[in-house]
Amino acid sequence: MKRLIRTLLVLCLPLLLTNCFEVTEAINMKADGSGDLLVTIDMSASKDNLKAYLQMDKVQGMEVPSVTEMKKEVETVRQTISKIKGMSNVKTSTDFDEFVFTLSGDFDRVKTLNKAINAVADELNRTPLPTLKKDNFKFKDNEFRRLFRYGPDLKLSKEEFEELNFSARYVMETAKYVSVYRFQQPIKRVSNNKAQVSPSKKAVKLENSIAELIRGESSIENTIEF
Amino acid sequence: MYALLLCLSFSSLSAQSLLQHVPQDASFVFTLNPDHLNKKIPLVKLKEYNIYQMAMSQLAQNAGQQVVEMIEDPGKYGLDLMSASHVFGKVLDEDGGILMGVAFQLSDAAKFRQAISDQLGTTLETEKRGDFEVFSMGSSGALAWNNNKAIVAGGEARGQNPTQEWMNTVLNGNKGNSISTNAKYSRALKGKTSDASLWMDYGAFATMYSQMGMGMMPADQRMIMEMMMGMYEGMHIAAHMNFDQGAMRVNYETFVNDELSKIFQGMTNASFNQKFAQYIPKNNLMAYINFNYNLEEMVNGTRSLMEPMLNQIPEYGPMINDAMDIIGIAVDEQALYNLWSGDMFLGVTGMRDFKKTITTYDYDEEFNRIEVEREVEEKLPEFTMMMSYSNEADVMKFVKLGLHSPYLESKGAYYQINVPDMPMDAFMAMKDGVFFITNNQDFIENKLSAGFGKGERISKEHLDRIQKSAQVVYWDVPNTVGVMEKLEGMNEGPMKEVMDASKKSVKSMILKADKAKGDVFSQEFSINFMDGGANSLDQLFSYLDKVMKTMMGTSM
Known part of the structure; x- marks a missing residue:
């Protein structure tokens, strides 16, 4: 699996993202356990390179998908999530000028959100291996949890990370994963010491570089008590 | 023995x-x-x-x-x-x-x-x-x-x-x-040994390429094409590559026919404008391009080559020549050559911060993702370009046209160029037959009157090379790396390793073209390494090894 991850990182990251990018998951939780999700993939910092790639048929021997193909893929994601019972108002947006893509939707409970994420993962799985289905979020009483556990093979040691090529390391060092969760009640405690709580105490933000996550130096795992 | x-x-x-x-x-x-x-x-x-x-x-x-x-x-x-x-x-x-x-x-x-x-x-x-x-x-x-x-x-x-x-x-x-x-081959290779060499009958290749496309052409266009290919008749080139101590060199020689020889000789019959030297600094000279060409002789030579050829094309040739004669009535060619004689020096003397406004995203205090406009500093090359002119009154006619538009603004001894969306300030000036364009405000404000101090001017080594050559392209690698490594992200992680390896290995890259001698036009490209006593191929492999190790990770 490590070999697979390394290969994917080496091949895909330099190809698609020659500069920093940012993935943001923002969730607004209501007290009754329902909420809304907004995922934003912002590649605007790399837009000049990405625009150039779109003019090519192949980059580093790999086929470059067309805008139409990518829009079709995004629409597939939207339809997959829309079919999940309890998900509503599912929308996507694609901006091929700024290279910012969003996915948003309302969920009736966190279990539905987990189901939707697993359905998308399954839909996008192009490998012969079965999709690893697991819960990403938990909501119970006055506690919201972001779950994130590496399988033993998914994390790279510092030495293994150094073995990656320059482009892959550079992309991962500059790319960020940001999670923002908002609640109706004030936050009392967060478990992840990298998380920042807003002045109103109703929002929490956690920012990590992809490299830190890959090396296991930090995690997006967080337990928020309110 | x-x-x-x-x-x-x-x-x-x-x-x-x-x-x-x-x-x-x-x-x-x-x-x-x-x-x-x-x-x-x-x-x-x-x-x-x-x-x-x-x-x-x-x-x-x-x-x-x-x-x-x-x-x-x-x-x-x-x-x-x-x-x-x-x-x-x-x-x-x-x-x-x-x-x-x-x-x-x-x-x-x-x-x-x-x-x-x-x-x-x-x-x-x-x-x-x-x-x-x-x-x-x-x-x-x-x-x-x-x-x-x-x-x-x-x-x-x-x-x-x-x-x-x-x-x-x-x-x-x-x-x-x-x-x-073969007389051409023998002449090009005579007395020269090299690690690798290439000799090519350029005329034969030019003819082949033209023949390949000519089948589809109408007869008159084919005639023009044949005429153009005739220019290359007898032309042959030789290239010699040598990995010497301290430097890898590729020497090119282009042997041209009598007609092209006259053009090449005329074109390179020009001298470096000595007034440029006082405006070129010794320090931070990261790269430069200089050419000394004689525009008038190049145009006249090309015309004398083309006119008889055009006359051989009954459909268009005489008509084109007549049209050129009529244009000659309206255009004072000599006046044009007095605007620009055909030389230029473009030097990059560092990287400067220029402010520009970009649209980006950030989070407000409640972590809502918001679009923000931010003024950022962008590092761009600092450059100065110089060209020679001999008729200031005529150049001023163009300057006046600029001043009557929003694009040029007088600042006393110099002019500011205002082009919308240009990511930097740029300036223009004229002094003693030298026309300047630069984005270096300090230079235009403080160095225009007397140039750099004698000890601060371009080194004799560079000056000799420029004076003796028709064209020089020079890149100072350690100087460039020294400037680049001050940029954000360049002095950490794998990029620092690449920077360090480059700085310690490669001294400079130079492409120079000699003035035409007889029917030979010579050029040399060299990669000069830091250790003058070690073989350049050894140093090149050592450098590439370090860079590849960084690029590929330690798994290499």
Whole structure:
């Protein structure tokens, strides 16, 4: 699996993202356990390179998908999530000028959100291996949890990370994963010491570089008590 | 001493012996001379580098393991890869075909024969021709060898089938009809030994390319094309590559016909404007381009070449010449040459911060993602460009036009250029026959009157090179790296390793073109390394090794 991850990182990251990018998951939780999700993939910092790639048929021997193909893929994601019972108002947006893509939707409970994420993962799985289905979020009483556990093979040691090529390391060092969760009640405690709580105490933000996550130096795992 | 002389004679004879298989009318000859290189740097040393191992691994994937083994242990296959070998060919005007040949030395003909047999997986069926054993590959070519050399000849030619004739000529190897008797080849290569060389009959290639597209053209356009190709008639080029101590050099010589020779000589009949020197700083000179061309002689020479040619095209030629005469009434050509004589110096003297506004995203205090406009500092090259003019009154007419538009603004001794969305401030000035464009405000405000102090001006070494050459492109690698590593993200992690390796290994890269001498126009490209006493190929491999190690990670 490590070999697979390394290969994917080496091949895909330099190809698609020659500069920093940012993935943001923002969730607004209501007290009754329902909420809304907004995922934003912002590649605007790399837009000049990405625009150039779109003019090519192949980059580093790999086929470059067309805008139409990518829009079709995004629409597939939207339809997959829309079919999940309890998900509503599912929308996507694609901006091929700024290279910012969003996915948003309302969920009736966190279990539905987990189901939707697993359905998308399954839909996008192009490998012969079965999709690893697991819960990403938990909501119970006055506690919201972001779950994130590496399988033993998914994390790279510092030495293994150094073995990656320059482009892959550079992309991962500059790319960020940001999670923002908002609640109706004030936050009392967060478990992840990298998380920042807003002045109103109703929002929490956690920012990590992809490299830190890959090396296991930090995690997006967080337990928020309110 | 006698043995040494004998060896040298034998080596020379071997080379001659191979060359006799290159026909006199070959259009190009590429010669590789590993032995020449091996005397400067033992090639076996290069095998220690990871980059060599990687190249061999790639070669094994692309061409097969046996090819790698042939390179690693040529003796096992009866090959003598250290002696000079030649790849040559002849382009066919009529049908765009190309005939090819390869000539190389053997160390053991029996082993070579066995290797070929093993490769083909069958018993070789050959025929004898003189002392050669010939293996036919059908109409596409033949492989022949004797005790000490092997020849491959073949190619494709549409229409007729001159391949057999070509193979006969190559295999027969008639001394009197070899490339050594080609006057152009002999002149270009005479007295020059190099690690690798290329000689090319440029006229033959130009004719071939033009013939390939001409079939579809109307007759009049074909005539124009033929006329243009006629310009290259007799033109040939030679390139010599050498990995010397401290520097890798590629020397090009272009031999032109009488007509082009006049143009080249006229075009390069220009001198460096000495007034430029006081405005070029010694420090932080990261890179520069300088050319000293004579615009007037270049235009006049081209016209005198084109006019008779145009007159030979009854449909358009005289009409174009008449139109040019009429334009000549309205346009004062001399006045145009007085605006710009044809020289230019463009120097990059550092990186400067320029402010620009960008739209980006951020989070407000409640972590809502918001679009924000932010003023950021962007590092852009600081440059100064200079050109010579001789009629200030005429140049001022253009300046006045600019001043009456929103694009130029007078600032006293200089002018500010205002182009919308330009990411930097730019300035223009004229002084004592020198026209300046720069984005260096400090320069335009403080150095315009007297230039840099004597001790701060461009070094004598650079100045000598610029003065003696028609054109110079220079890149100072450590100076550039020194500036680049101050940029964000450049002095940390793997980028720092690449920067450090570059700074410690490569001193400069220079491309210079000499003034035309007779019918020869010479150019030299060199990569100059830090250690003047170590071979440049060794230093190049060492540098690439470090960079590749960083780029590929420690897994390399």
